[in-house]
Amino acid sequence: MRKIFRTTAVTAAAFAAALGMTVSSASATAQATYTVTPGGAFTGTATGPTLTVPNAVLECASSVASGTLKSGSGLAGEGIGDISSIGFEGCQVGGIQFTVVPDETTYPWKINVTGMSSADRADGTITGIRASIEGFSCNATFSGSVNGWFENSTDTLHVTGGGTLAAEAGANCLGFINPGDHADFVGDYVLDSPQEITSP
Amino acid sequence: MTPQARSAHRTRRLAVAAAAALVAGLVSGTGSQADETRPPVMLAYDCVLPEGAPSGAARVRTEVEVTTRAPGTAKVGEPIAPGPVAVAAALPYDDLAPALPEGTTALASEAALDVRVRQNGESADTRWSPLTAAAGVPGDDAELRLDHTGQVPAVTVGSPGRVVLVAGELTLKITPLTRTGEQQKQPPDPADPTDSTNPTNPTPSANPTNPTNPTPSANPTDPTSPAAPVTLTCALADGQDGLLAEVTAEATGGTGAPGTDDPGTGPAEQPGAGIEVAPEQGREDGPDGCPAERPDGEIDLSDAPPPLPGTVLRPPTSVHLPVCAYAVGYGTVRKLDGSMVINDPERKPALMNVWANKHNVFSAIGSPRYALIGSAATIDLPDAESTFLAFGFTPVSAKVRFETGPVSIGTGTIGSGQAAENFAFASFDQRLRIYDVKVNGTRLDVGPKCGTAKPYHVTLRGSFGPNGTGSYTNVLLGGLLTAKIDIPEFSGCGTGGEDLDALFTAAISGPDNSIAMNQATVCSPEGNGRPGCPAAVPPLPSLTLPSN
Structure with missing residues (x-):
């Protein structure tokens, strides 16, 4: 497996170089690490989250999610946090x-960071839903993943739909x-304490 | 005074009396149904037990007690309503128990009784179904008694003579209820065409895409779950004649029943030869009582409140969800300060057939919230019969025909969070016809086309109240719906050159009349577990309406 990865990476680098590109985002993202400050337990509250399916929009007055964020630096994006109840x-x-x-x-559903769009915005997914x-x-059961991003300035986890969530x-x-x-789950979960996700 | 003059004078007096009666007050009548319940008829049946019964007891003697409300006499051309009926079946529980799963704590039963109607050498067959019962599990050596009750089709005969109702085959579909988590798997019952677990049965599965998924309880809070039903087929024991009731049909004069020359109206009552059995509601058309026919009229959602300013709407969606429900209530005429029963639950109430979620509008993400779920429905309300009391003691009776157009039903939400407001309405155009007016038993001929000169619009609305405390829950679970209506002037009233329009207009027409309908939980035959099925008839609402 390791050999295949190396071969693929070298081939991709050579291909990119041949196109006059620099090897950047893909490999950089794969190797990116993140810093979470302070991390730890959190509770997020969303007002009016919605679930949009092709034929209807379902909505709730509110939602509360609890979980933990890892703490410290050099953290991998995958599983940087989790949701243990909602x-x-x-x-x-x-x-x-x-x-x-x-x-x-x-449980727990995984919170994953896949990259930083800006210093204020950590993009990612929630998986295992x-x-x-x-x-x-x-009676309907949904499973899959959704996309979202964490906004440092407002301590808000924006769940933006997309992903694989489906009935x-x-x-x-x-x-x-x-x-x-397919179901688009959308909600803005405001955390009860300040959190910041950065990438060096 | 010549005879003609005396006749005209008498007619005027009756007309005045009728008008006075209208003004004096209106009370609900009992209709043509018998006022008293007949003594029960005891019948003996032999029921075939399903596999699993102890050997040597493949048949079990079942004592059946049938109680009807068939009248002793009836009029030719008018429906004879033998229901609601009660069919109590008693059999030894020990004979049935081996066919039931372990952990059975209660039983739900659905009976179907074949009935033959005979008169003057003619006959017609009908089925009294569904008749429903629930019972706990009796102790060892005890008798299981299943007290079924339900509405049954009316019978109309076209000629005078003795009418007899005779019982035939009885089917008992007994569904064991087990504690949740103790549900036992059983093979499908091949003898039961209504068994949704029978793979050869075209009846839609409760969960057609997941046949291993157990059917959930209809009530999510019910700690029990239904297991596969056991069906007993029962034949009358030897020597039993099955006689249920005898009714003497008498000839009658013209009823003056109004014609139905408007679209969307019910059929005219025209006596004819032979025996006519009213259609069995829903059972022959679709699963669990909803007619298979899909209401395909246009939906008028103009009574829906508009979205908030700035709302961006997604393109409308349409899905097909057949449901049906009963709604019963009162119409109150302000000028009379009295009410009459609409869709009388004690008679043969009409079932509203609904194509739910036919036209749905939702707001886009990021927009102010708005949801509107629109459904199309039809209902052919039965005629109401009311008795007016003149001066508190002179009885004046009249029949009222409701000509109801397509029904549009809307439910939805405006806004979000704490500021969100729910709404629900059912709207339709309706016209009233009055016939069979009698003053102190003497007929006042108002003619066949006495009614409102034009349709009036009815918008029934449900009140949700704060935090679900209102008198209406939602369009699926039902509740109280109310409306204020403006009754137009009357036309076409009177015969022989006498114009009674002004009298009825003065006595009835005007604003601030009200309708209050109690809507029952809908039957959703395509939902998992067929929740709400068969459709139940709700009680009449209180005459004192809530303020919310």
Whole structure:
């Protein structure tokens, strides 16, 4: 495996050089490390998070997520933090209530940093998500990942949708959600204490 | 005074009396249904037990007690409503227990009784279904009693004579309920065409894409879960005649029932020869009681509140979710200070057929929030019969026909967070027709086209209240819907050159009349576990409406 990686990297570098490019972002990102200050336990609260599927927009009044961020420098982006619990309140679609039940066996969900768009913005993903929505004539389980970014200046984890989050087989919710439907989960989780993610 | 003059004079007096009665007050009537329950009929059945029963007891004697409300006499051409009926089945539990999974704590049963209607050498078959019951598990050596109840189709005969209702085959579909987590797997019941676990059954699976997923409880808070049902097929025991009721049909004069010359109206009541059985609601059309026909009328969502300024809307979406529900209530005429029952739950209430989520509008991400879920529906309300009390003691009766157009249903939310406001409405155009007006038992001929000169618009709205404390929960779970309506002037009233329009207009027409309908939880036959099915008939709302 290590030999294959080296061969691929050399080939890619040679290919890039042949194009007059410098070997930069890909390999640099793969090797990037991050500093989290101060790290530790956090609780984030989002107002009005939404789950958008092709046929409907489901929303909740609020959501609270708790977890931890690693502390210190030289940290790998993958798994730089985790979410160990999440809850949703006041969820509905067009006045029809439902509940969101996270699959606790899939905790912790991983927080991963994939790069810095700016000194204030650490881009990344949340992976390992699995949760169900339940209500009258509504049962659907979603699993996958979402994209997002952490904003240092506001201590906010912006969950922006995308990723692989989709409804699993058996999803059946009022005709709105069907198996395989991609879901964009969007919410801004404001942390209860200052955190900063930087990259040297 | 000539006979003609006396007749005209009498007509005027009756008309005045009717108008006075209208003004004096209105109370709900009981309709043509029997006022009293008949004594129960005891029948003996032999039921075939499913596999798993102890050898030598493949059949079990089941005592069945059938109680109807069939009237002793009825009019030719008018529906005879034998329901609601009760069918109590009692059998030894020990004979049934081996066919049930371990951990069974309770039983839910659905009965279907075949009934033959006979008169003057003719016959027609109907089925009383679904009749539902629930029971706990009795102790050892005890009798299991399943008290089924339900509405049944009405019967209309076209000629005078003795009408008899005779019981035929009885089917009991018994669903064991086990403690959650103790659910036992059972093979599908090939004898039961309604068994969704039967792979040869075209009935949609509760979860067609995941056949290994157990059917969840219809009630998410119910600590029990249903297991595969056990179906008993029962035949009348030897020597049983199955006679349930006898009704004497009497000839009648013209009813003056109004015609239905407007779109979206119900059929006219025209007596004809033979026996006519009202369609069994939903069962023959779709699973668990919702008609298979999809309401395809246009949706009028103009009664929906608008989005907040600056809201950006996504393109509308449309999905197909068939549901159905009962809604029963009162119409209150302000000038009469009285109410009449609409879709009387004690008679044969009409089922509202809904294509839910047909036209849906949601706001875009980042925009002020807005959600509107629009559904199309149809309902053919039965005629109401009311009795007006003149001066508190002179009875004046009248039948009211509701000609109801396509129903548009909307539910949604404006804004988000604490400021979010939910809304729900059901709107339609409706026209009233009045016929069979009688004053102290004497018919006042108002003609076949006596009614509102034009349709009026009804917008029923649900009140959510803060934090879900309102009288309406949501469009699926139902609750109280209310409306204020403006009844237009009447036209077409009177015969023989006499114009009664002004009388009815003066007595009834005007603003601030109200409708209050109690909507039951919908039946969602395509939802996992078919929640809410079969559709239940809700109780009438309180005449004292909440302020919220």
